[in-house]
Amino acid sequence: MQSSLRKAVSPTFEIVFAGAFSAGKSMLINALLERELLYSAEGHATGTEWYIFYAEAEQEKVILTFLSEVEIREQAVALCQKLGLTAPSNINDNEMVGLLRQAGAAIIQKEGGESKSERAKQAKALILLLEGFEANRDRIHSLNNATYSMEQFNFSNLKEAAGYARRGSNSAVLKRIDYYCNHPLLADGNVIIDTPGIDAPVQKDAELTYRKIEHPDTSAVVCVLKPASAGDMTKEETELIEKMRSNSGIRDRVFYVFNRIDETWYNTQLRQRLDDLILAQFRDTTRVYKTSGLLGFYGSQIKHTNGRDRFGLDSVFAESVKSLNGVEETPQFVNKLNRYCANSGKLSPGTFRISVNSFETPNQNYVRILAEQGTNLITQLIQDSGIEEFRSATTRYLTEEKRPQLFASLADDLQPVCINLRNNYLRGCLKS
Ligand SMILES: Nc1nc2c(ncn2[C@@H]2O[C@H](COP(=O)(O)OP(=O)(O)OP(=O)(O)O)[C@@H](O)[C@H]2O)c(=O)[nH]1
Ligand SMILES: [Mg+2]
Known part of the structure; x- marks a missing residue:
């Protein structure tokens, strides 16, 4: 109870x-x-x-x-057994670990790449485990x-x-x-x-x-x-x-x-x-x-931008537009939005009059389109991403189905106790 x-x-x-x-x-x-x-x-x-x-x-x-170090050793031993390699008695022994890493690399090469086969994947996992242990050595405790x-x-x-x-x-x-x-x-x-x-x-x-x-x-x-x-x-x-x-x-x-x-x-x-x-x-x-998820996520991010930060090119996307030779890079989302405007068939031509121009760069198109269309376009994009519908369905499920279930099971647990109490009380009354 x-x-x-x-x-x-x-x-x-x-x-x-x-x-x-x-x-x-x-x-x-x-x-x-x-x-x-x-x-x-x-x-x-x-x-x-x-x-x-x-x-x-x-x-x-x-x-x-x-x-823990024990768990890491267990995993290393299990991987070695699967791979037919001699399991390390001590993962702190640099020489032993070095040899294992080499053996892992040789297996990957023989299999033709990291994800070419189950065996190659296991060899990669062993290498990552040993590297991770070495890189985080002072953070890892032996037992806990x-x-x-x-x-x-x-x-x-x-x-x-x-x-x-x-x-x-x-x-x-x-x-x-x-x-x-x-x-x-x-x-x-x-x-x-x-x-x-x-x-x-x-x-x-x-x-x-x-x-x-x-x-x-x-x-x-x-x-x-x-x-x-x-x-x-x-x-x-x-x-x-x-x-x-x-x-x-x-x-x-x-x-x-x-x-x-x-x-x-x-x-x-x-x-x-x-x-x-x-x-x-x-x-x-x-x-x-x-x-x-992609359009829903970036839609939610550019909702808070405006012409002053070029709808995120200077804020949300500042890292991805940076380039070495002075020509701006195009963030993945910019291409996605331009494509959404040009070809998705999601925007009714009556409401959204949008042209994606070949004489402008993707980033120029993006900034101009958002300046012309305002927040209506972003709202429509978020709606088409299906994220809000999914979010409200999960929230509804948790609040309207799962939460009441908790009270129902509490009531179920209480019921026999209450019945016993009642009977006990009634018996007491009868006796007196
Ligand atoms: N076109 C498109 N690409 C998406 C979408 N959602 C994610 N991606 C891209 O798909 C790739 C994988 O996305 P993740 O979120 O890392 O996928 P994940 O399922 O967590 O992958 P793991 O963690 O490796 O199992 C990334 O390059 C995303 O940009 C989407 O809705 N549309
Ligand atoms: Mg993931």
Whole structure:
């Protein structure tokens, strides 16, 4: 009873984001929270679990938790066994570790590249683990999981922490990362969890994600899918979906998100294939969403810009327009917005009269279009990104379905006690 009471009074709702690598999980979370919190990039980007909790504005922080030396050695031994290499008796022995790294590199070369085969992926994982251990040697404790605050790392904001912990050797030795961040979506106990792709090069990543999905504390699973840009589901995506469907405890808490939906706007075939797929395989669920995390996220960022900072070119995108030879670079989003205006078919010509001119540079087009169209265009873009619809659906689910369930289970737990009390009291009355 005490535990149900605790849950009802101060609940936590864990929302786990899972899916194939590069589906856009991290970007989708950035879009939901309207901030660049997580590291998002082409290729495998996320290498560890990220928890995002609520914090008051002045109390934002990051906590990094490292694996212990024992855990790292266990992982190294397991990888060596799979690879048929002699397991290290001591990972502090530089000579032994050096030889292992060479052996790993030789395997990758023989396999023809880092992600060419399961064996090459394992060899890469071993190298990253050993490198990560060496680079973070003084931070790692032998038996316990050492934790560090962002001050101890001299990070001045959450984004810098994300850069340090992005996939690579550092992420190989990190157990998890906790962000405390100020956003209304996180208030009332909602916790967002980002995971590495299920087809990530490191097997333990995928296992971690599966365990998290199955965990009874998980309130919702957001399954981020790639077919909007890939045409079909991958083997790993199909497996993930089948696993979730066969488990009645999980089935009812899954949201299916087809991300990168913008790519279907320019490709009839992709659009058709996605519609067919949804019709054939997702007919029995109402929780299917189509989003563009990328457009939703940048839309939320340029909402706060204006002509004075060239709609973000001098602020949000200042780093990406910089170039060495004096000619400005074009940020990825600028091309996406121009294309959206020219070819997406999303903007009614009656409301939006837009020309994308070949005699202007992409950046010039971008600034002129936004100056001409004002905030209406940004509002429309955010709407077409599907982010707000998805955000309100998840919030509704948590407040209208999950929260009442907590009170229902508290009532269930209270019921037998109350009945016993009542009977006891009645018996007492009868006796007297
Ligand atoms: N066109 C388009 N690109 C997107 C979208 N969302 C993300 N991307 C791009 O896809 C790439 C991968 O995005 P991430 O957010 O890192 O994907 P992820 O699922 O977190 O990937 P891992 O962490 O590696 O598993 C990045 O280059 C993004 O810019 C989208 O909605 N549309
Ligand atoms: Mg990611």
